[in-house]
Amino acid sequence: MRIVTWNVNSVRSREERLLRWLDAFSPEVLCLQELKCEDPEFPWKSVEARGYTAAVFGQKTYNGVAILSRLELADVTRGLADGDPDEQARLIAATVAGIRVVCVYVPNGSEVGSAKYAYKRAWLKRLRTWLDRHADPHAPLVLCGDLNIAPDARDVGRPAAWRDTVLYSDEMTHDLAEVSAWGLNDAFRRHRPEPGIFSWWDYRAGGFPKNDGLRIDHVLATAAVRTVDAFADRNERMGDKPSDHVPVGIVLATAAN
């Protein structure tokens, strides 16, 4: 069984590539971020035609997350639901084959010191609180998505150039560690310890041709989740109209279907 995360950067402009990717890989679970549309505009029919059920938390213009699965989705919850009036659609959770799957789109943060950066840091704290309140670290849980943080130098093609940005800094590594301390391991790193595996390359300034990439999309899991492999599909960054992110996933010891 495979659980994959992919920031598609608009599910409508990426529909063709999304469907092609589903046809080629057909993972049991695919978590999407940056849908950039409301629920009615989600490509329900074409996804369902490929045997997937979708749980969608859409939003106009920005954000929007979804969980697609070939297996049954149960107990779907949307948002941090912590009483904060903030309504950004950045978290959706569902239970698949006994595993709680949490799909998140962590705020980018814009610039260090900006209001958006403060929002990012606060959102990560709220995520930890959500885990404390709504999930069990001793049960099988996978938290994946665009975390917008590269935890260490192995995750950055040009560490000196990215050091102390909103994506790569001691502060961000610390904030992510505070979330993980709830009971999450970097399931991807367990199988792929080598440096230079990236999940995102900026559209600007030839990021991909220069391989100026970062690993900011992650699959984290509790100890109860048994994994046997992990991958990042770098090929998905090539060709016509790619997202700036590629799919990143884990393979579970649990058999599929």
Add this chain to the structure above:
DNA sequence: ATGGTTGCTTAGCAA
């Protein structure tokens, strides 16, 4: 190189 590109929405914002 404080640039560069893409998407949503239509000139400016977010990434």
